[in-house]
Amino acid sequence: xxxxxxxxxxxxxxxxxxxxxxxxxxxxxxxxxxxxxxxxxxxxxxxxxxxxxxxxxxxxxxxxxxxxxxxxxxxxxxxxxxxxxxxxxxxxxxxxxxxxxxxxxxxxxxxxxxxxxxxxxxxxxxxxxxxxxxxxxxxxxxxxxxxxxxxxxxxxxxxxxxxxxxxx
Numbered sequence: 273x274x275x276x277x278x279x280x281x282x283x284x285x286x287x288x289x290x291x292x293x294x295x296x297x298x299x300x301x302x303x304x305x306x307x308x309x310x311x312x313x314x315x316x317x318x319x320x321x322x323x324x325x326x327x328x329x330x331x332x333x334x335x336x337x338x339x340x341x342x343x344x345x346x347x348x349x350x351x352x353x354x355x356x357x358x359x360x361x362x363x364x365x366x367x368x369x370x371x372x373x374x375x376x377x378x379x380x381x382x383x384x385x386x387x388x389x390x391x392x393x394x395x396x397x398x399x400x401x402x403x404x405x406x407x408x409x410x411x412x413x414x415x416x417x418x419x420x421x422x423x424x425x426x427x428x429x430x431x432x433x434x435x436x437x438x439x440x
Contacts, residue, residue, distance in 0.1 A: 284432035291425030298418030304408040311400050314369040314388055317342075321366055324358045331355050332384065335366060342368055343384040349406040350398055354390060357397040364393035369400060 319335030330345040331354055344354045358366065369389035376383045389400040 281432050281435045284428050284435065288425045288428035288432060291421045291428060295418045295421035295425060298414045298421060302411075302415040302418060304411045304415075306411055308404045308407050309371045309373070309388070311369075311388075313372070314400070315372045316367065316369055318365050318367045320363055321358055321361050324355065326351070326355055331358070333358055335368075340370075341382070341384050342370055342387045344387045344390070344398075347407055347410045348388075348398075348403045350402070354398060357390070357392045357395075361392045367391040 317335060317338065317340070319337055322334040322336045322338075324331060324333035328346075330343055330347075331351055332341055332343050334341050344351065367390070368387045370385040370387050372385070374383035374385055388403045390397045
């Protein structure tokens with residue numbers, strides 16, 4: 273099925289090239305385990321909740337007596353469950369396993385530590401296995417996007433080839 277003739281060959285080539293570049297970027301970052309630290313490298317921290325704040329990409333919180341700001345990312349899913357457990361924790365001890373490598377927005381000076389496992393009192397709220405499985409599932413999206421960009425690029429390239437004329 274040909275595309276409308278008002279789309280020129282040069283535009284098709286440009287779109288095909290952009291799609292190919294995006295496909296390469298997505299497929300180069302398609303490792304489902306990217307960003308998941310091994311369990312043995314996680315650090316353990318325990319304390320009572322000092323504060324918690326939900327944001328667009330997860331929930332940040334701190335434990336009393338500790339300067340670290342922990343981040344439970346939405347990419348790991350179950351943010352509502354984590355927030356409810358933190359808010360209702362009261363004086364119960366909160367135990368977190370977190371990645372000791374801090375991260376933060378460029379130029380902000382803020383640092384955060386991703387939480388991979390969380391317990392409130394004796395109740396395990398989120399296990400490492402659940403968090404890492406959710407993270408890997410989210411990472412698989414890059415493979416699908418890469419495939420879509422690659423297919424789109426191929427279709428646009430074929431259409432540009434069919435429209436070939438002496439346009440250069």
